[in-house]
Amino acid sequence: EPEVTQTPSHQVTQMGQEVILRCVPISNHLYFYWYRQILGQKVEFLVSFYNNEISEKSEIFDDQFSVERPDGSNFTLKIRSTKLEDSAMYFCASSTGLAGGQETQYFGPGTRLLVL
Template sequence: EPEVTQTPSHQVTQMGQEVILRCVPISNHLYFYWYRQILGQKVEFLVSFYNNEISEKSEIFDDQFSVERPDGSNFTLKIRSTKLEDSAMYFCASSVTSSGGSYEQYFGPGTRLTVT
């Protein structure tokens, strides 16, 4: 069964460094998303991406963050100048319109980002 994959599974970085989190969405999906989950808290939406541009973003997704689809398969989240509070699990998700009209989202296993 097709699945969303993410690399790396765990990333440790020092405060102020830049990190790139990578995702390979399900191949026939058209919509891509990033969410994060701080330890012990709920999953929070960051950004959605469709047709090579951002379609929605949350208040969390400020100038520190950017997303890119550099080729036909990868979808990346770049975090510049990381802060301690960026430590979280970052999930990539993808979706395609179902016959019912809702956008069922399938999540990857996540990248655990630890900022020290």
């Protein structure tokens, strides 16, 4: 069964460093998402991406964050200058787009980011 994959599974970085989290959504899915979950807290929406542009973003997704679909398979989240509070599990998700984004979202296993 197709699944969303994410790399790396764990990343440790120093405050102020740039990190790129990578995701391979399910092929033929049209909508892509990033969420994050700070330890012990709710899963929070960051951004959705459709037709090569951001379709929606949360207030968390400030200028330090960016997303890109550099080729036909990868979807990346970049954090330009990491802060301690960026430490979290980051989930990528994708959906078919058959219901305009209202359909089931399939999540990857996550990247655990630790900022020191």
